[in-house]
Amino acid sequence: MSSVNKSTQPATLFDGPYYLSIAGKLLASKDSFDVVNPATGKVFAKAPSGTAGQLEEAITAAKTAFKAWSALKYEERQQYLNAYADELEKHRDQLARLLTEEQGKPLTTMAEPEVDQSISWIRQIAARPIPVEILEETDDHLVELHHTPLGVVGAITPWNFPVLLALWKVAPALIAGNTMVIKPSPFTPLSTLRFGQIAQSVLPAGVLSVVSGGNELGPQLTGHPDIAKISFTGSTETGKHVLRSAAGTIKRVTLELGGNDAAIVLPDADYRSIIPQLFWGAIGNSGQWCVGIKRLYVHRSFHREFVEAFVDYAKQQKLGDGFDPTVAIGPVQNKMQFDKVKSFLDDIKANGQKIVLGGDIDESRPGYFIPVTVVDNPSENARIVQEEQFGPIVPIIVYDDVEDAIERTNNSPFGLGGSVWGRDTKAAVAVAYRLETGMVWVNEIHTLGVDFPFGGHKQSGLGTEHGNEGRQLFTNPKTVLIRK
Template sequence: MAISASIKVKKPISDFSGPYFLSIAGKLLETDDSFDVLNPATGRVLARAPAATAAHLDEAIAAAKAAFRGWSALSYEDREQYLNAYADALEAQRDDLARLLTLEQGKPLATMAVPEVDQSISWIRKIAARRIPVEVVEETADHVVELHHTPLGVVGAITPWNFPVLLALWKVAPALITGNTMIIKPSPFTPLTALRFGEIAQAVLPPGVLSIVSGANELGSQLTEHPDIAKISFTGSTATGQKVIRSAAGTIKRVTLELGGNDAAIVLPDADYRSIIPQLFWGAVGNSGQWCVGIKRLYIHRSYHEGFVEAFVDYARQQKLGDGLDPTVTVGPVQNRMQYEKLKDWLAEIKANGYKVALGGVVDESRPGFFVPVTVVDNPPEDSRIVQEEQFGPIVPIIVYDDVEDAIERANDSPFGLGGSVWGRDRKIAIAVANRLETGMVWVNEIHTQGVDIPFGGHKQSGLGTEHGNEGRQLFTNPKTILIHKQ
């Protein structure tokens, strides 16, 4: 049943139990089937989300394809006005969107959810002001050669559960400003905020420009295989990214993949390590360790190893694990039972192998929800699973090194190459080390700075293509060379 966007829903957005609808062609649609969305702080059902069928997806793609002609014909300035109106509409619902984000994702409201929503809104406004200008490649007395960047068509976005607002709207803004239309398939673990911002979009953007379809993982495969999808922008695991590439190959789709990471932080021998403990801690444990560019391996020089572990653990003990709606909580639950069970397996393996645990290591399974304590593993072997693989949770291995050359080699000895960081007093030396890390992004004496004009993309198995910056925006376009003979 279709519901007019002007009618919206029967309950205000602050009633987070629903109902929730698909957003297709300017309308809000009910579905025959739905699925449970859990609150990770309680493990109980928060709401039910609509389960889109292949027919719903076909309808959304057809609407996006029809809308593309008019949307791509608009000027940058006209599309900018639409995007700014969308940002205004999101901002009007900012508090409720942030609270809903905490309820479905688990992250602390004040320190994580509100900043995520705010950054997303700011991102839309900043991207809306960006342009890809026509470049004159060559000009002679007889002819001129121009390089244009034309929109691709309908873009499919598949977004993850760790930052369900930010990582979706990071894709929406550059896709739409460059003239594409878009369909988002959010993670089935965290579809609610996407459905809400899709609902808001239907009242602001032309019908078909932005659609949200929620459902099981099979819906993602149908999206990547569909012949009328020109590009897939995917954020998620490397294993799923491999499936996306194979699925998209049949129609030679453009693909941008932001995948897993095993980011190393190298703290150099001259570092004032005590002053950077908070940055390193939150770089690893922020969002309960559930971010692709989180610090997954901390390399510490032997000369201050014991003092570092003591200071790191002392800082960790000051944090409070709990429901993200509690203003005193600084570390929330992990988002879903699947990840919760994986992390319990990690902890069991760490215990079975006799690795030294300086903090945490034991899950209170009598507690409702998916709570994993901050766990510090002191100097596990380099070939251990906790060092070699991506844990994606609040488990931090602190690894001792004696020689910087060895630390660099160990940091690079990974199939991943997403991000990394280097910390030291001598900035020249730190930059030299950063230049040798085989990753798409490296921070020096800071962590997790991002921006609309800062390109971001992984090396090796951590991704394909680039997001953000002019390089990322151009990947939502086709380069088109026009050669003009002068009369």
């Protein structure tokens, strides 16, 4: 195992090498793995493949650092986090370009905003302490509720928003007094490794470590007795494995899992004006987001006109390399997901469902590009309706009765998000209240904030992120009862 000296990189370029961040040091690894640019399908970098021993070292360092970090005053940890946000901001352009290169999303419309929101999130979370709550105070008795740190938090992060979804976990965990070890997705490890490297110049040794590697590291992290909590974002099936592994030590677990979110466009909706919001709600990030619109229910009275207008809008959006400033939609991130989305297209065609846009992949084109595909009124039991596609395919489904649309929306093992659209806001809100989801939007989509709890019902997750509820899940509620 070798360590390297920290060095300041140019603000807009970073070509590596990439290192693990462990115990305040940047460490090389014996082995590495390929990182592919999804716009070209070619390897453009090597990421360090951390060993079980290196992950163990990171956990030990985090456990050691916890004692001093948790003992700091809140204001002291706040200063550290704000300094970290300042340092990330200096490398903002570099991180955004790296994100586009490894993830594929358009630079100016998605990668740069992701990095900007991540930096802002750190500052906002740092400004929100969890106060001591007085539960009872009399002349002779005082009861206080404190929220104390848990210890070492293990984070396992996904490939669709690798910067944002990781720093969403880092900020509340660290400000509460915990330390953290992150295992990023092997499909998009570089931006996480990079912000881990940047952290080592700002944060005390061991407070934040990043160890990239294969899937074998996940069970070691989730089952480790010195990990107090796991925060996982990913698929529902993987989430089940995480939960089983964590059960052995009864550690706390937050799971943000898959979704099959529905949008219901009510009969009174001004549907033409909302088509851009609905389109990007479904196709943004090439459809690769857990709260993306996966099912779009429209009333029969305007179904035909809606489909035509939706397709017309979709045709205006350019598919291509995210570094091209004219591109609005990038590739699917990896070959595994590319093949999965292709299987949906094969199923749609095999079952004679009506494709009104897209559907055909240019196999001669390098990279993992799938054109925006619109499926017109597939049956309710179709795979594209029942399962999460996580790609740029959207089924537009006809309904006649709002009650039926609500029932069909709720008839799913998932319950992450949803949206309702209509001129009569009161009526739309009444529908929204009845959807079995962790969050629901009315006449808007994907509005998120540090004070808005984010989580799912059913098999879409366990626990929440954000808001007081999410921040408190990085703490232990400790009741202190005092006889005066």
